[in-house]
Amino acid sequence: ETGVTQSPTHLIKTRGQQVTLRCSSQSGHNTVSWYQQALGQGPQFIFQYYREEENGRGNFPPRFSGLQFPNYSSELNVNALELDDSALYLCASSLGVGASYNEQFFGPGTRLTVL
Amino acid sequence: AQSVTQLDSQVPVFEEAPVELRCNYSSSVSVYLFWYVQYPNQGLQLLLKYLSGSTLVKGINGFEAEFNKSQTSFHLRKPSVHISDTAEYFCAAYAGGTSYGKLTFGQGTILTVHP
Numbered sequence: 001e002t003g004v005t006q007s008p009t010h011l012i013k014t015r016g017q018q019v020t021l022r023c024s025s026q027s028g029h030n031t032v033s034w035y036q037q038a039l040g041q042g043p044q045f046i047f048q049y050y051r052e053e054e055n056g057r058g059n060f061p062p063r064f065s066g067l068q069f070p071n072y073s074s075e076l077n078v079n080a081l082e083l084d085d086s087a088l089y090l091c092a093s094s095l096g097v098g099a100s101y102n103e104q105f106f107g108p109g110t111r112l113t114v115l
Numbered sequence: 116a117q118s119v120t121q122l123d124s125q126v127p128v129f130e131e132a133p134v135e136l137r138c139n140y141s142s143s144v145s146v147y148l149f150w151y152v153q154y155p156n157q158g159l160q161l162l163l164k165y166l167s168g169s170t171l172v173k174g175i176n177g178f179e180a181e182f183n184k185s186q187t188s189f190h191l192r193k194p195s196v197h198i199s200d201t202a203e204y205f206c207a208a209y210a211g212g213t214s215y216g217k218l219t220f221g222q223g224t225i226l227t228v229h230p
Binding site for chain 2: 004033035040041042043044045048056058090092103104105106107108109
């Protein structure tokens with residue numbers, strides 16, 4: 001069974017640029033959630049995708065957007081990067097939505113640095 | 116709004132000593148609770164979860180937690196720690212209903228086990 005994978009592992013961008021982060025969900029999982037973890041903080045929920053549709057969004061501006069593909073892999077796109085976007089971005093997959101399915105399996109994360 | 120508070124940002128302890136990491140939550144609806152561990156430069160690994168039933172939950176690596184509804188707490192305990200338990204620990208809550216897949220995390224507790 002393959003776990004959640006994310007690419008790239010590290011990324012350096014400059015302010016104003018755009019970035020795309022990728023996530024492959026665990027086998028059999030149809031739900032992907034994205035989190036932002038700033039240094040010294042707990043993860044903050046960005047949004048969730050369930051069967052290719054956005055299924056909930058946290059308090060992040062529209063320049064954070066996402067996609068989920070038919071194979072349930074996912075992308076997180078961030079436009080007009082700001083210095084405060086520097087963080088570890090975590091992807092998590094789960095079997096579905098709802099409490100019984102809400103054991104989320106996390107990938108290793110992508111470390112984004114904005115200069 | 117749901118919130119999770121971890122009462123200690125850092126907990127130093129000697130090897131083979133017991134440890135308790137404290138977590139309080141606030142929620143107006145039924146809540147489901149989780150503890151995750153994060154080793155340096157890695158993603159999050161689930162230690163244990165409370166969805167319903169027995170209030171004492173046992174997890175991996177000898178950890179356990181007790182759900183206390185009256186005190187809105189979900190403290191994590193281990194009777195005897197090892198050097199390898201050194202990591203950051205996160206308490207998280209899922210409120211169900213319209214919260215979709217949103218896990219709300221605490222700020223984290225850094226557990227340092229000294230020889």
